[in-house]
Amino acid sequence: MEIKRKIYDKLLDWKKSANGTKALLIEGARRIGKSTVAEEFGKNEYKSYILIDFNKAGKKIRDLFDDVANMDVFFQSLSLEYNTRLYKRESLIIFDEIQKFPRARQMIKYLVADERFDYLETGSLISIKENVENITVPSEERKLRMYPLDFEEFSSYLGEELLLEYVAECYEKEVPLERTFHERAMRLFKEYMLVGGMPQAVLAYKKNGRDFEAADTEKRDILDLYRDDIRKAAHRYNSKVSAIFENIPAYLSAHEKKVTLGSIDSGATFDKYDEPLFWLDDSMICNLCYKCNDPNVGFALNKNESFVKCYLGDTGLLVSLTFSENELSDNRLYKQIIDGNLSVNQGMFYENAIAQMIAAKGKRPYYYTRYSEEKHRNDVEIDFLLSNESKTKFRIMPIEVKSSKNYSTTSLGRFEEMYKDRISRSYVIHPKNYIRSNNTIKLPPYMFFAIV
Numbered sequence: 001m002e003i004k005r006k007i008y009d010k011l012l013d014w015k016k017s018a019n020g021t022k023a024l025l026i027e028g029a030r031r032i033g034k035s036t037v038a039e040e041f042g043k044n045e046y047k048s049y050i051l052i053d054f055n056k057a058g059k060k061i062r063d064l065f066d067d068v069a070n071m072d073v074f075f076q077s078l079s080l081e082y083n084t085r086l087y088k089r090e091s092l093i094i095f096d097e098i099q100k101f102p103r104a105r106q107m108i109k110y111l112v113a114d115e116r117f118d119y120l121e122t123g124s125l126i127s128i129k130e131n132v133e134n135i136t137v138p139s140e141e142r143k144l145r146m147y148p149l150d151f152e153e154f155s156s157y158l159g160e161e162l163l164l165e166y167v168a169e170c171y172e173k174e175v176p177l178e179r180t181f182h183e184r185a186m187r188l189f190k191e192y193m194l195v196g197g198m199p200q201a202v203l204a205y206k207k208n209g210r211d212f213e214a215a216d217t218e219k220r221d222i223l224d225l226y227r228d229d230i231r232k233a234a235h236r237y238n239s240k241v242s243a244i245f246e247n248i249p250a251y252l253s254a255h256e257k258k259v260t261l262g263s264i265d266s267g268a269t270f271d272k273y274d275e276p277l278f279w280l281d282d283s284m285i286c287n288l289c290y291k292c293n294d295p296n297v298g299f300a301l302n303k304n305e306s307f308v309k310c311y312l313g314d315t316g317l318l319v320s321l322t323f324s325e326n327e328l329s330d331n332r333l334y335k336q337i338i339d340g341n342l343s344v345n346q347g348m349f350y351e352n353a354i355a356q357m358i359a360a361k362g363k364r365p366y367y368y369t370r371y372s373e374e375k376h377r378n379d380v381e382i383d384f385l386l387s388n389e390s391k392t393k394f395r396i397m398p399i400e401v402k403s404s405k406n407y408s409t410t411s412l413g414r415f416e417e418m419y420k421d422r423i424s425r426s427y428v429i430h431p432k433n434y435i436r437s438n439n440t441i442k443l444p445p446y447m448f449f450a451i452v
Contacts, residue, residue: 003157003199005033007146011041014142015118020089023108023119023138025098028146029284029313030229031222033199034122037146038094041120047090050082054100065103071114091117099123108138124229124283147284147360148197148314151353151449155188157202163188171443171450176433182444186431189446190338193349196316197356198222212334219320226285233283240264240276245285248312249322252348256369256378257309258291270306277308287311287355289365292385295396295419299366299385309367311355318352340403340431347403351383354401354429354448358384361452368398368415380414386452388424395424401445402430412440427451 007026014024026034035053042049052061061081068074078093079086086093098105098121111119121141149157155164167185170177177185194212195205200222201215208214230241243264251259261273280286291307292299312318320328327333337346358365363386370380384399396419400412412426416439428442435442443451 002203003033003149003153005037005153006150007037007144008041010144011037011120012045014144015045018118018142020115020118021112022140022142023112023121025105025121025123025141025143026146027123027143027284029148030124030225031198031200032146032148034146035096036199038096038120038122042092042094046092046118047087048084049092049094050078050084050086051094051096052078052082052104053096054104055097057101062101062103065101065107068107068110071110071116075116086117088116093117093119095119095121097123105141106138109140112138112140145284145362148356149199149202150197150357150360151189151192151446154192154195154197154202158188158191158206160188167447168450170434171447174434174436174441176435177444179433182433185446186444187338189353189444193315193353194319194334194337196314196319198314198316201316212331213329215316216320216325216328219317220325223317223321229283229285237276237279240273241279244273244276244280244310246321248286248310249318249348251310252318252352253322253345256381257348257351259308259310274305277310280310285313287313287359287365289355289367289384292366292368295368295385295398296422297394298391299387300364303366307369309355311352311365313356313359315349315353315356319349322348347401350403350429350445351401353445354384354399357448358386358452363452370414370418379411380418381411382415394422396422397425397427398423399427399429402428405431409440416440 011024018024026038028034039051042051064074064077075086095104105121108119152164163181163185166181167177176182195201195215196219198219201218204218205211205215226245227242230238230245244259247264251257254260261270277288281288289309289311290303290305292302293304294302312321323333340346355365366385368380368382368385369378371377372379382398383401386397386399388395398412398415400409407430409428412428416423416426423439426440428440429445429448430442431444432442433444434447
C-alpha cells in the first residue's frame with residue numbers, strides 16, 4: 001500500500017477487540033481505496049488471506065454460498081479455488097464489493113459463529129442499503145466508514161510529515177508559523193484542494209511530478225463512474241439525483257450556497273427531492289449540511305431539511321466537475337488558484353474542503369442563518385456549526401470560512417452576541433497565519449485538522 005491510511009489502525013483495533021466475534025464492514029464511496037486497504041491488511045496481519053471479489057466471482061464461487069451447513073466442505077472449496085491454505089484463527093477472508101452479492105453478507109452470521117477465521121467486507125454504501133430486502137442483516141457485523149484521503153494523509157504521502165508536526169505544534173502553543181513555512185503549508189493545502197483525496201488521482205499527481213492534469217484525468221474517470229452509478233442505482237429518481245449532482249458547482253458558487261431546486265424544476269419542492277438528496281448522502285458521494293434553526297440545543301433536533309447545502313465528498317472532484325477539461329488543460333487555472341487570483345468564487349473550494357474534513361472525522365456539518373425582515377436579507381450567516389456533543393454541557397463552535405485575506409466578521413460577531421452563553425470558542429478559517437483574538441481563533445485552513 002503506497003499511501004498510508006489512518007483506517008489501518010482502526011482495522012488493527014477491530015482485530016484485537018473483536019477477536020473473531022464480529023465481522024467488519026468497510027463502507028464508503030466508490031474508488032476511495034477500500035479494497036486496497038483490506039487486502040494490505042490481510043497481507044500484513046495474517047498468515048494467509050483470501051479476497052473474493054464479487055464483481056468478478058463466477059457461478060462456481062457464488063454457488064458455494066447456497067449451503068454452508070457443512071463448513072469443512074465450504075472452506076475446503078474456497079481454499080482450492082483460490083489456491084490458498086487457510087489457518088485456524090490466523091487467516092482472513094475478504095468479501096470485496098459485498099453489495100454485488102448480498103447472500104454472502106447474510107452468511108456472515110454462520111461464518112462468524114464457526115470461529116475459524118476473521119472476515120472483512122467492503123462495499124459501496126448505497127448499494128449495500130438497497131440490496132438487503134431479501135436477506136437478514138447480520139448482527140455479528142461491525143461497520144466502519146471510510147473516506148477519501150484527508151489533508152494529513154495527502155501531506156504525508158507527499159513527504160511533508162515534519163511540516164504537519166510543526167503545524168500541530170504551533171496550534172497547541174497558539175502561535176503562528178514562521179512565514180516561509182506558512183506559505184509552504186498554504187501551498188500544500190491548495191494542492192490538496194485541487195488534487196483531492198481520491199487515491200488514484202493522488203498517485204497520478206505524485207508519480208507524474210505533481211502534475212495536476214494527470215490527476216484531473218483520473219478524477220474525470222471517477223466522475224463518469226459516479227454518473228454511471230447514479231443511472232444504475234438511483235432507480236425511479238435517477239434523473240433528480242443526476243440534476244442535483246451536476247448542479248453542485250452552481251449551488252456552491254452562489255452566495256448562500258444552498259440547494260435551490262427551482263434551478264432544476266420550477267415546480268420542485270423538498271418533499272419531492274428528499275430521497276434523491278438522501279441517496280447522494282448515503283452513497284457518500286456528497287456531504288449534506290443542514291440548517292440548524294436553534295443552535296441552543298442539539299443540532300439534529302432542530303435541523304431544517306428545507307435548507308441544505310450539498311458539498312461534494314471530495315474537493316478535487318469538485319474542481320474537475322466545475323471546470324471543463326479545456327479550462328484546466330494548460331495549467332493556467334491551477335496557477336490562478338495556487339496564487340489566489342482566481343476570478344470565480346474560490347471560497348466554494350475552501351468551504352467544500354472544510355466540509356470534507358468535518359465529515360472525515362465522523363461529524364455531521366450544520367450551518368446557521370438568520371433572516372432580517374427589516375433588511376430583507378440574511379444578516380447572520382455562519383458557514384459551519386460544530387458542538388462538543390455533550391448532552392449536559394452543550395457548547396457551540398461556530399466556524400466561518402474566508403478565502404480572501406480581506407474580510408469582515410460582522411456576521412460572526414452578531415452570532416456571538418446571540419449565543420454567547422453557549423459558545424466555547426469561535427473559529428475563522430482564512431489564508432493568513434494564526435491569530436487569536438479573545439475567544440476567537442483565526443487560523444489557516446491547513447491547521448483545521450488540529451481542531452476537529
